Amino acid sequence: DGGITQSPKYLFRKEGQNVTLSCEQNLNHDAMYWYRQDPGQGLRLIYYSQIVNDFQKGDIAEGYSVSREKKESFPLTVTSAQKNPTAFYLCASSIAAGAGEQYFGPGTRLTVT
Amino acid sequence: AQRVTQPEKLLSVFKGAPVELKCNYSYSGSPELFWYVQYSRQRLQLLLRHISRESIKGFTADLNKGETSFHLKKPFAQEEDSAMYYCALKTSYDKVIFGPGTSLSVIP
Numbered sequence A: 001d002g003g004i005t006q007s008p009k010y011l012f013r014k015e016g017q018n019v020t021l022s023c024e025q026n027l028n029h030d031a032m033y034w035y036r037q038d039p040g041q042g043l044r045l046i047y048y049s050q051i052v053n054d055f056q057k058g059d060i061a062e063g064y065s066v067s068r069e070k071k072e073s074f075p076l077t078v079t080s081a082q083k084n085p086t087a088f089y090l091c092a093s094s095i096a097a098g099a100g101e102q103y104f105g106p107g108t109r110l111t112v113t
Numbered sequence B: 001a002q003r004v005t006q007p008e009k010l011l012s013v014f015k016g017a018p019v020e021l022k023c024n025y026s027y028s029g030s031p032e033l034f035w036y037v038q039y040s041r042q043r044l045q046l047l048l049r050h051i052s053r054e055s056i057k058g059f060t061a062d063l064n065k066g067e068t069s070f071h072l073k074k075p076f077a078q079e080e081d082s083a084m085y086y087c088a089l090k091t092s093y094d095k096v097i098f099g100p101g102t103s104l105s106v107i108p
Helices: none
Strands: A004-007 A010-013 A019-025 A031-038 A042-051 A054-057 A064-066 A076-078 A087-094 A108-112 B003-005 B010-014 B019-021 B024-026 B032-038 B045-049 B072-074 B083-090 B096-098 B102-107
Touching (some): A042 B096, B003 B096
Parallel strands (some): A010 A108
Antiparallel strands (some): B032 B045
16 A cells, blocks of 8 residues: 555654654655644645645644655654644645645644643 | 635435535636545545546536535435545645535435
């Protein structure tokens, strides 16, 4: 079941600590995305990357950071500045920027106490 | 403003009954719309897109530009259709906007 992998599946952190969520894809897709999924709010875009070494803020980027040093990898760091970090995080990719069809990873559930 | 709305958070139907999940959008350009589905303990995945005008798992969706709607329909619901459904709009800024989702429960 290749495609997009996210690790770990569950992550627990203490308040005030930064934490990095992993996202890897072997689909040779140019574009990658990070979403936050909260009940009743759907998916909200955190960051997206259209190509290696480039990324843009989404709708809720505050308190998050990303990097895109390799085509296959798009890690997301949840910083201590994120006021409400406990959530389910989804990574996705698409063959190119602007392609409506996105392929999703299994998600990481982050709990910050 | 670009927006996708799904008025029903929860929708329950009996097996064999018709089902319609509503989606409305707000977009000034030419819209490209999708339905994504997330079954229990599975990944979010594309169900269908309006461009291809296809029927997937018995579901169809027609784009109505006059009513700015893209409702998802199936004539006879099955238990395996129980899932979370998201309507999505591709914008000209290379982003996809997702609606809040509708949880469909098919009662045996």
